[in-house]
Amino acid sequence: MHQPITRREFLAGTASVTAGAMLLGPSAVLGTAPVPDVSVVKGSDAVAAARRALELLGGMSRYVRPGSIVVVKPNIGWDTRIGYGADTNPDIVGAVVKMCFEAGARTVKIFDRPCNEARRCYMSSGIEAIAKSQGADVTFVNENRFDPVEFSEGVRLRSWLVYRDALPENRDVLINVPVLKQHSLPMTQNGNPGLSIGFKNLMGVMGGNRGEIHNHFENKIVDFCTVIRSDLTIVDATSVLLRNGPRGGRLADVAKLDTVIAGADPVAVDAWSVRTFGYPPEDLDYLVEAHRRGLGEIDLSKVVTRQEKLE
Amino acid sequence: MMAAWKRWKNLRVVSQLVFLAAFFVLLWQARYPLEGPIPMDLFLRIDPLLGVLLSLAARVLLLSFAVSLIIIALSLVFGRAFCGWVCPMGATLDIADRLLHSQPKGAKVKTRWWKYAILTVVLVAALLSYQGTWLLDPLVLLDRTATAVVLPAFWFLIRALFAATSNIPVLDSPAHNLYSSIQGVIVPLAQPVFLHSMTILLFFAGILALEKVFRRFWCRSLCPLGAFLGVVGHRAPFQRVVGPNCSECGLCRENCKMGAIYQDYTHTNRADCILCLNCALICPEGCTSYAFAGSKHSPATFNLSRRRLLGAAVAGVVAVPVVKATRTVGQTSARALRPPGALPEDQFLDRCIRCQECVQVCSSTGGCLQPSLLETGWEGFWSPIAHMRVGYCEFQCILCSKVCPSGAIHKITLDDKQNRRMGRAFFDRNRCIPYDRNEDCLVCEEHCPTPEKAILFDIREILCPDGSVATVKFPYVRLDRCIGCGICEYICPLPGEAGVYCTRENEERWGQESTEVITQ
Numbered sequence: 001m002h003q004p005i006t007r008r009e010f011l012a013g014t015a016s017v018t019a020g021a022m023l024l025g026p027s028a029v030l031g032t033a034p035v036p037d038v039s040v041v042k043g044s045d046a047v048a049a050a051r052r053a054l055e056l057l058g059g060m061s062r063y064v065r066p067g068s069i070v071v072v073k074p075n076i077g078w079d080t081r082i083g084y085g086a087d088t089n090p091d092i093v094g095a096v097v098k099m100c101f102e103a104g105a106r107t108v109k110i111f112d113r114p115c116n117e118a119r120r121c122y123m124s125s126g127i128e129a130i131a132k133s134q135g136a137d138v139t140f141v142n143e144n145r146f147d148p149v150e151f152s153e154g155v156r157l158r159s160w161l162v163y164r165d166a167l168p169e170n171r172d173v174l175i176n177v178p179v180l181k182q183h184s185l186p187m188t189q190n191g192n193p194g195l196s197i198g199f200k201n202l203m204g205v206m207g208g209n210r211g212e213i214h215n216h217f218e219n220k221i222v223d224f225c226t227v228i229r230s231d232l233t234i235v236d237a238t239s240v241l242l243r244n245g246p247r248g249g250r251l252a253d254v255a256k257l258d259t260v261i262a263g264a265d266p267v268a269v270d271a272w273s274v275r276t277f278g279y280p281p282e283d284l285d286y287l288v289e290a291h292r293r294g295l296g297e298i299d300l301s302k303v304v305t306r307q308e309k310l311e
Numbered sequence: 312m313m314a315a316w317k318r319w320k321n322l323r324v325v326s327q328l329v330f331l332a333a334f335f336v337l338l339w340q341a342r343y344p345l346e347g348p349i350p351m352d353l354f355l356r357i358d359p360l361l362g363v364l365l366s367l368a369a370r371v372l373l374l375s376f377a378v379s380l381i382i383i384a385l386s387l388v389f390g391r392a393f394c395g396w397v398c399p400m401g402a403t404l405d406i407a408d409r410l411l412h413s414q415p416k417g418a419k420v421k422t423r424w425w426k427y428a429i430l431t432v433v434l435v436a437a438l439l440s441y442q443g444t445w446l447l448d449p450l451v452l453l454d455r456t457a458t459a460v461v462l463p464a465f466w467f468l469i470r471a472l473f474a475a476t477s478n479i480p481v482l483d484s485p486a487h488n489l490y491s492s493i494q495g496v497i498v499p500l501a502q503p504v505f506l507h508s509m510t511i512l513l514f515f516a517g518i519l520a521l522e523k524v525f526r527r528f529w530c531r532s533l534c535p536l537g538a539f540l541g542v543v544g545h546r547a548p549f550q551r552v553v554g555p556n557c558s559e560c561g562l563c564r565e566n567c568k569m570g571a572i573y574q575d576y577t578h579t580n581r582a583d584c585i586l587c588l589n590c591a592l593i594c595p596e597g598c599t600s601y602a603f604a605g606s607k608h609s610p611a612t613f614n615l616s617r618r619r620l621l622g623a624a625v626a627g628v629v630a631v632p633v634v635k636a637t638r639t640v641g642q643t644s645a646r647a648l649r650p651p652g653a654l655p656e657d658q659f660l661d662r663c664i665r666c667q668e669c670v671q672v673c674s675s676t677g678g679c680l681q682p683s684l685l686e687t688g689w690e691g692f693w694s695p696i697a698h699m700r701v702g703y704c705e706f707q708c709i710l711c712s713k714v715c716p717s718g719a720i721h722k723i724t725l726d727d728k729q730n731r732r733m734g735r736a737f738f739d740r741n742r743c744i745p746y747d748r749n750e751d752c753l754v755c756e757e758h759c760p761t762p763e764k765a766i767l768f769d770i771r772e773i774l775c776p777d778g779s780v781a782t783v784k785f786p787y788v789r790l791d792r793c794i795g796c797g798i799c800e801y802i803c804p805l806p807g808e809a810g811v812y813c814t815r816e817n818e819e820r821w822g823q824e825s826t827e828v829i830t831q
Contacts, residue, residue: 079707115758115802117676117705119343119495124707139491140500144470144477164483184768184784185753211754211804215744249762 035062036306037297038263038272043310046238046260050095053234053262056306059103063232063264066104068172071165072096072136073230075179075201076112076127078247079120085241085254088179090126092236092260096177097134105173108136109165112204115247146207153293154223156216161207162228176201176230176266180237180257180273182245185217187285195277196246197270198233199225199286218286222293225266229295233269235261237276267296268303275300316591323395323588327402334399338457341668341714342499342675352668352716354399358450359383360539361664364433365717368442368661375716386544394530394537395585400449401530407519408526408568416525417567422532423583424614428623430538431615435627441634445665445693447535455693456515458667458674459508459682466498495675503674504701507684511693526568531583541582545611551584551591552608553577554598563590563599573609582611637689645814647686647696648734648795651704652712652723655823656687662719665693669711669720678702679797680711697733699797699813704733706760706796721821729761732825734795734815736766736788743803743810749773749781755799755811756786765792766799766811790817791829 039056043049054060064070074088082090093110100108110131114121118140122128128138146161164170178201186194199221203210205228213220237259241248248254259276263269267290271281281287281298291298334354341351355361362376382393394401407413433443445451476486494500521528530537557576564572567590571583591599615623638660650669653659665682673680673695679702682693695711697704709728712720723731736755744752759766768784775781788811795813803809819825 079705116707117343118500120676120705120707123344137488139487140494142473142477142487142490144474145483145487184756185751187751187782209804211752211802214752214754214757214804215748215750217751244762244764246757247760249760253762 034304036263036304037265038261038268038303038305040259040261040272040276040305040307041310042257042259042308044258045310046089046091046236046258047095048310049238049258049260050092050234050262051099052308052310053260054099056308057262057264060099061103063175064100064103064105064173067106068104069170070100070105070108070173070175071171072100072108072110072131072175072177073166073201073204074110074112074125074127074177075196075204076118076121076125077115077204079114079116079124080247080249081124082126083239083254084248084251085179085181085239086246086248087121087125088127088177089236089238090130092234092238093127093177094130094134096175096234097131097136100173100175101135108134109171110136110138111141111163111165113141113163113206114204143207149227151223151227153226156219157223160224163205163207166205166228168227168229173232174228174230176233178233178235179240180235180261180277181241181248182243184245185214187218188279189283189285190279192279192283193242195274195284197235197273198230198266199270199290202228202230218289221286222290222295225290225295226293230266232264233262233266235269235273237261237273240277263303265296265303267291267298268300271298271300271303272305313592313597316588320588320592323586326396327399327405330397331399331402334453335457335462338454338668338671339462341672343495343672343708343710345672345710345713352666352714353378354450355454355664355666355668355716357382358448358536359543360430360536361444361448361451361717363539364437364442364444365662365664367434367437368440369658369718370440371718373718375718382540383543386540386547388544388547389549389586390544390547390581390584391537391540392544392549392586393540394534395587398449398536400453400534401527401585403453404519404522404527404529407522411519411523413522413524413526415566415568417564417570417572419525420531420570420614422528423570423612424616424619425532426534426538427542427613427615428619428626429533430535430542431620431623432627432630433535435624436630439628439631440661441631442661442664443630443634444535445663447533448664449529449534449536451664451666452515452518454666454668455511455682458671459505459511460515462671463503463505463508466502469493469498470502499675501674501678503678505670505681506698506701507682507693510684511682525570527585530585531569541611541613545582546606547581548603548606549586549601550581550604550609551579551586552600552602552604554596554600556596556598558596560595562593562595566590566593578609580612581609582613634690638691644687644691645734645816646812647683647691648699648797648813648815648818649820650680650695650697650711650720651709651728651731651733651794652721652821654719654721655820659719659820660687660690660694662717663694664717664719665695666716667693667695668714668716669695672710672714673702676708676710677705679704679801697797697813699800700809701801703798703801704796706798723821729794731819732794732817733797734813735790735793735817736795736797736799736811736813738786738788738811739808742805742808743786744805745783745785747810749775749783751784752804752810753784753786754802754804758798758802760796760798761792761794763792765789765794786811793817
C-alpha cells in the first residue's frame with residue numbers, strides 16, 4: 001500500500017526546498033532544517049507519530065497561539081469499535097488536544113455531527129473519554145446553533161448551515177483530524193476507490209440535509225471549504241479501511257499503515273494521504289477541483305515534505 | 312386522634328407522590344445505554360393482572376411477573392391498598408380530581424360492576440388466547456401515555472427554552488454548555504417523533520374527563536386491575552372499623568371517593584375500599600379507624616349479577632374472533648416492520664401489551680419504533696412498528712429486546728440482531744436520485760451498516776437527455792446481506808417518500824427461521 005518516494009520526487013522536492021531556502025535568505029539555509037509543508041511520520045505508537053509529525057512542522061505553537069480558541073474536528077461519525085478505521089484514532093485526538101494546551105490554547109472544543117446516534121459514537125469511538133481527560137470541551141452538536149453561511153465563490157453551493165463554533169469568527173484555529181478511509185462517494189479516475197480524508201471530514205460541521213451534498217460532491221465540498229478552511233490537517237492513517245467504508249465493521253478490511261500525515265495545506269495533506277493509500281492524488285476528482293480553485297497544491301513534487309519512520 | 316389520621320393521610324399522599332415520581336424515573340431509565348440497578352419495567356411486572364392474563368393468553372408461565380406476588384400478598388392483607396397508596400395511575404387521578412374539583416359522591420355506586428364485567432371479558436378472551444388487557448390496564452395506560460405524550464412534551468419545552476437562548480449572544484455559550492451536559496441525562500439527543508401520539512392522549516384525556524362524574528370514576532368503574540385486586544383482597548383482615556359512638560351523620564359515606572361505605576355507615580365494601588383514610592379523618596365522632604378485624608367483618612359486594620357475568624363472558628368469547636378477524640395478512644402491513652427479535656406475528660400480538668417501553672428506549676437511539684395506528688390492523692392497534700422515515704434500527708442496538716416486559720420481543724444478543732432480517736430494502740428506481748437524475752448520490756451505501764455492504768453499486772455510463780454521457784453509480788441491494796435495518800430509507804436525502812425503502816419481505820421472526828436460503 002505504502003509507496004516510497006521516487007528519485008524524481010526526491011529531486012523535485014529537494015529542488016523546491018533549495019529554491020525556497022534561497023528566497024528566504026542565508027539564515028534559513030544556515031539555520032535548522034526548513035519547515036516542510038507536509039510531514040509524514042510512520043510509527044506503531046500513534047501518539048509519538050502525531051507528536052513527531054507536528055515537531056517536523058515546527059511545533060503546534062506555529063498554529064496555536066497562547067490564549068486561542070481551538071476547534072479540533074475528529075471523525076466521530078460511526079458507532080463502531082476502536083481500531084476498525086471508521087472513526088479517528090482516539091489516541092491521536094488526545095495527543096492533538098494535549099499539544100494544543102501545551103501551546104497555550106485557552107479552550108479546545110471537540111464535536112461532530114455523527115451519522116449514528118451521537119452518544120453511541122462519542123462513547124464507542126473512545127474519543128469523548130480521551131479528549132475530556134486531556135481537558136477538551138466535548139459537546140454534542142446542538143441543533144439550534146447552526147448559522148447560514150454564504151459561499152460567494154460557490155459553483156454549486158450558494159449557502160449552507162454551519163455549526164456556530166466552527167465559524168471563523170468564533171474560533172482562532174480549526175484543526176481537522178480526519179481518518180483516512182475508503183468511501184464510495186468521491187469520484188475517482190482509473191477505477192481507484194474513493195477516499196474520505198480531510199475535505200470530507202469537514203462535513204461534520206454542516207447542518208441541514210447533508211445527503212444533498214452527495215451529488216456534484218466535488219464541486220460542493222470545495223465550495224464549502226472556500227469558507228470553512230482548516231488551519232491544520234492531521235490525518236489518521238493508522239488503521240485504514242480499504243473496503244466497505246466509511247463505516248466498515250470487519251478487521252479484514254483494515255490495513256495497519258501506522259502513519260500520521262500533517263500540514264497546513266489541506267489539498268497537499270489529502271494528496272499525501274491518497275499516495276499513502278496507494279494511488280496518484282490526481283485520480284481523486286475533488287482534489288483536482290480544489291487545486292484548480294486555488295485551495296492548495298496537489299502536485300506532490302511541489303510540496304516540501306519531511307518523511308520519518310519512528311522505531 | 313384526628314391528628315394521628317392526618318399524619319397517616321399525609322403519609323399516603325407522600326407514598327403516592329413517591330411512587331408516581333419513581334414511575335417516571337424508571338420509565339426515563341429506559342434509554343441508551345440502559346444502566347441503573349432497578350429494572351425500568353418494574354411497575355409493569357408488579358402488575359399481577361398482566362402476569363396472569365399474559366400467561367393465560369400465551370400459554371406460558373411468565374416468571375418475570377413473579378414479583379407481582381408482592382402485590383397479591385399486599386392485597387390479601389390490606390385489600391386494595393395498592394390503589395390508594397401505590398398505583399401511579401391512582402395518584403394521577405387524585406391530582407386530576409383536585410384540578411377538576413371532582414366531587415366524591417360516595418353514595419353513587421351503580422357503575423361498580425362495570426369493572427368486574429371488563430375483568431371477565433379480558434379473562435375469558437385470554438383463556439381463548441387473546442390478550443386484551445393492553446387497552447385498559449392502568450399501569451400500561453400510564454406507561455403508554457407518558458412515553459408517547461408526557462415525556463415528549465416535557466422535552467420539547469426544555470428544547471424550546473434552550474433554542475430561545477441560542478439566539479441571545481450572551482446566553483448562547485453558557486446555555487449550550489448546560490444543554491450539552493443535560494443531553495442524554497434529562498433530555499434525549501433527538502426529539503422523539505410519534506406520528507399517532509394524539510390518539511393515545513385522547514384516550515387518556517377521556518379517562519380523565521370521566522373523573523368529573525365523580526372522584527376515582529376510573530378506579531370505581533373501569534379499572535380491571537382494581538377489579539382483580541378487589542377480588543383478591545375482598546376478605547382482607549385489615550379494614551375500616553367503626554366504633555359504637557357513630558352518630559350516623561353520613562359524612563363518611565358522602566365523602567368516600569370509592570363509594571365503598573354501605574348505607575349503615577359501619578360496614579365497608581372491602582372490594583372497593585382503597586384505604587385512603589379520608590373517612591377516619593372526616594369522622595366528627597372520631598369513631599372510625601382502621602385495624603385488623605378478621606376476615607368476616609365487612610362483606611364485599613361486586614354487583615355483578617349472574618346475568619351480567621354471563622353477558623360479559625359471552626362478550627369475551629365474541630371479542631376474540633371479532634378482533635382477530637381484523638388481522639391483516641402480510642400484504643397490507645408489509646411496510647410496518649417489527650422490532651428485531653419479535654415473535655411470529657400471532658404470538659407477538661398475543662404478548663404485546665402496548666406499554667411502549669420498546670418505543671421509549673428506541674427513541675433514545677435509532678428512533679424508528681412507533682405506536683402504530685391501523686398499519687397492522689385493529690388487532691395491532693398501538694403495537695410497536697418501525698417507521699424508517701422517522702428513525703432507523705441502530706445496528707449496534709438491542710435495547711428494545713432488553714426492555715420488553717412480556718417477551719413479545721425475545722431477549723436477543725447483538726450477534727442475533729446483526730444476523731437476523733427485520734425485512735429488506737428495495738430501491739424505487741423512479742425516485743432514487745441516480746436513476747431519476749443521472750447524478751451520483753450513494754448516501755444509502757455510505758450508511759449501510761453490515762460489515763460487508765448490503766447496498767452495492769454499478770458504475771455505468773448513461774446517455775443524458777441533452778446528449779452528453781454521464782458516469783453514474785447506480786445502487787442495488789444484496790439480498791443475502793440486507794437485514795432491513797432501514798438506515799438507507801431514513802437517510803435518503805429525498806423529501807417525502809424515500810428512493811429506497813424496507814418491507815417485511817424475508818423477515819426472520821424469533822423462533823420462525825426463514826424457510827429459504829437467500830442468495831443473490
